[in-house]
Amino acid sequence: MVDHPRDFIPLIDELGYVIEEDLATVLYLMMKLEKPLLLEGNPGVGKTQIAYLLSDLLNCELIRLQCYEGLDVNNAIYEWNYQKQLLAIKIHEGGDKSASEKERLIFGEEYLLRRPLLRAISSTKTQVLLIDEIDRADEEFEAFLLEVLSDFQISIPELGTIRAQQKPIVVLTSNRTRELSDALKRRCLYHWVDYPSMEKELKIIKKHLPNLERQLAEQIATYVQRIRKLQLDKLPGIAETIDWARGIALFPNDEAAMYKSLACLLKSESDRQVVAEAIFSENVP
């Protein structure tokens, strides 16, 4: 696709994303080595967006598995279509099929409900598989993922082992609410996603709001960088910065526009108070 990591940057720029050389190198390596990519970072730094970026770049479907505590095989890989199985049993009731034949029938592919992991593995086209917030899932599920990530195969007791015909591009994200196992990390490329630098944040704002005055965009980026240094319950992420810029744009020629639209940036009253006192004290009514 490209011959050098830096070649990614303009391609990705055209798609409306902003990336730097380090991430471009990791994406290039990911394609070359066909290894999953583990992205860690604080909430809101744009980890999930990287999977969307890959899906846009490669023009393929994105399959998303949102992890949560208690996520199990039935929700992540496959489940049997029980209603259909029961119907089939009723239809074949009194027929000449033996119990073992009936069992083989109702546990066949026709009765299988494919969940995200199985869909990604069994697809004939390249897919981007996003395993989002893996740190929320239990360790048992993480252990189960090892087979998928190293061999790109899934074992289903009734059907045997299903191997990927076309290896999916796998992106895992974690907010680091717990440490992931070394075994999982070893199977992945690792990249830490930080809050964007001033320069990058400005580029992102301009990308999303091309009509915003440069001076105002710079002011917004500068304030967000300062706000992230405060002790807040929830630091604003990139999406909040863009929302804030959009909110500010709704109050043209209003000096207090930034203060008025703080609700776009901060998600708790205590954070709003901290920011109001530290940065916007002159605008507080």
Added chain:
Amino acid sequence: MRHYTDYPSFSEALVGFVQQARRAGFSVGIQGSKDTVAAALADLWLDRDIFEHALTALMVQDPAERESFSTLYRRFWRQRGSAVSDKRTYRNKKTVVKKGQQTAVMLGRGKTDEGRQSEGAKTATGASRREQIKHTDFRKLSLPDSQLLDELSEKLIREMSLRLKRRRRKAKRGRVDIAQSIRRNLQRGGMILDLAHTAPKREKFRLLILLDISGSMDKYSFYLLKFLWALRHHFAQVEAFAFSTKLMRITDYLLAKDREWSLHLVSQYVTHWSSGTKIGECLRTFNEQYAKRFLNGKTLTIVLSDGLDTGEPQVLAEAMEKIKLRSKKLIWLNPLKGMSGYQPIQRGMKAALPAVQHFGSAHNFASLLALENILADA
């Protein structure tokens, strides 16, 4: 440290770098070596910045490792004579020189009473001696008793961990396994008369331990740290912090399989053993920097401290309240509570208590084992 020009060929330099990375503590397996070669073969090595990004993705597994990896990379791959300092080595040397005394205290040798005998344990033998040691105050343990306690504690914590797992397995039945139920009832035309259940799911908790290592805790912190090491090895989710005048995360140092090496690492990296006590400020730092990441509805937070705080009680009270809100349960284990006549009337302890949901002692091994009941009920 060798430089890439010291190797006869590029491929040998690559292998040399992988080995140096391993020696420096980076987790690079056989597959990691292969991937490094593959990255080089993709011509990434032609650009040193790009090659550094690539090897960082392959060898670094934690944001805290990035800086030391970058230093290692630059020293190995950059031009000779470039002014890159080895911060990692510098930090180690500095720490070793400054902390001789602190290390001795931390390893339980600095402030112990010479020739001290365990009052309760000196005459007993065999099983009864072990039982007595469990109930002997840590301050009064002699060196032989201490060694016996080490062996005993390992065994008892392992047993405690097993008991907790079993108890939780029995706690409730798993949900209905529909696939298995259908299979089991095929002969009845799919009429579900006999339900199959999945294996019961264990409810899990996380442990977060905040250990006071200030001067007033010297006689206890050594044993409590050993206890933490054992907990870390028998429970999957344990996070540990040490504090006195500042707070430091020590979880990673407790990961070493060899306990003595693990304690040595803690002694090398923790710079504030035996100093003053600012519990409130340290807990506030914890809330600001770590609480969001490590506390949730499944976390049991345990503070191991005598509560002799020299800071503002209000700061401690507020920090405790915040921890309580984010935790499943907030427990305070105080070694002084084992002394007869002890009353939690010191201003620090008084300020902390309203937020504490269980207040226990931590003066001997038996009191630490009592934690099992709290964990089982959590």
